[in-house]
Each structure stands twice: as C-alpha cells, then as structure tokens.
C-alpha cells in the first residue's frame with residue numbers, strides 16, 4: 001500500500017474525541033486553527049451552498065462564551081434542579097480549551113436545498129476539522145449538550161431565524177491519552193448488492 005493511503009487510513013482510525021476536561025491549557029497557534037478552518041471549507045456541499053459558519057472563541061472570547069452559557073444555565077434552571085457542578089463545568093469546559101469553534105449552519109435564503117442536506121454538509125466540514133486536528137496532534141471534541149439548541153445561544157451568536165447552532169468543537173492539547181473507542185464491524189452495517 002502506498003504511504004499516502006496508509007496515512008489516511010491511520011488518520012481516520014486514530015481520530016478520537018477527547019473531553020475538554022482532559023485538556024492541559026496549552027494554546028494552539030492561531031495559524032494552525034486557520035488551517036483547520038481552511039480544511040473545513042473543502043467539505044462536499046449540495047449546490048455549493050457552503051452552509052458551514054463558524055464562530056471561533058479564543059483568549060478573552062472564551063471568558064465571554066463561558067460566562068454567557070453558565071449564566072444562561074443558572075437563569076433557566078429551577079433552583080431545585082440547579083447543579084453547582086454542572087454550572088462549574090459550563091465554564092471550565094470552555095476555559096480549559098485553547099479555542100472553541102461554535103458550529104453553525106446558515107440556511108440558504110431560497111431554501112432550495114433540503115435543510116437535512118445542509119446539516120449533512122456542515123457535519124462533513126466538522127469531520128474535516130477533527131481529522132486535521134488529529135494530524136496536528138490536537139485534541140478535539142464535538143459537544144452538543146448544555147445550551148446548544150437554545151434560542152438564547154442563537155441570539156448571542158447573532159444567527160438568523162432559520163440558521164442553527166449544531167454544537168461546539170472544543171480544541172486543545174492534552175497529556176492524557178484519549179480513551180479508546182469501539183465500532184461494531186462495518187460488515188454489519190453494509191448491504192452489498194452485486195447482482
């Protein structure tokens with residue numbers, strides 16, 4: 001097998017999700033984050049709509065995002081259900097990251113392309129970022145919990161009514177090896193019709 005194929009195979013199977021709590025606080029050079037974003041831009045896209053939109057938070061921007069979502073959690077959670085640990089995690093997950101790329105989908109004005117396909121294109125774009133991060137030995141984690149799907153976050157991000165936030169891509173370095181992951185055999189998920 002030629003080495004390019006071997007490298008691609010290795011890159012894809014070695015990409016792992018590393019939770020931001022395992023990040024070590026080391027910062028990623030902005031130029032690398034730009035390369036990650038550049039690669040995101042080469043995802044397939046029906047009708048070339050390129051619906052991916054990213055809001056990158058770093059430095060003091062991380063504080064802004066952390067404060068916003070922790071406060072939103074506090075405001076929107078009845079006192080009886082409020083968890084101080086969750087409140088703290090809402091801040092630390094972001095503050096332990098080097099950069100947080102908020103993943104958004106901008107809805108096509110004409111709405112000709114199915115919304116489902118626009119979301120699919122954004123997911124492909126995010127995978128490009130996760131794979132690029134892996135190539136740089138950078139850890140990534142796509143999180144969609146917390147305040148991801150709230151109207152308040154949409155407003156905070158300045159998204160249009162029909163646009164959507166699809167989660168955060170947390171980026172950072174870690175000294176803790178990523179946990180191994182499993183997949184059931186691909187053969188169980190494929191029906192191959194040859195004749």
Ligand SMILES: Cc1cc2nc3c(=O)[nH]c(=O)nc-3n(C[C@H](O)[C@H](O)[C@H](O)COP(=O)(O)O)c2cc1C
Nearest residue numbers: 015016017018141142143144145167179180181182
């Ligand atoms: C759209 C999307 C949203 C996700 N949201 C979360 C999340 O909110 N919390 C979480 O623990 N993992 C989340 N994950 C990451 C998965 O947990 C992770 O990919 C899975 O555990 C497999 O691990 P691996 O990526 O290392 O193979 C999300 C993944 C995707 C694709």
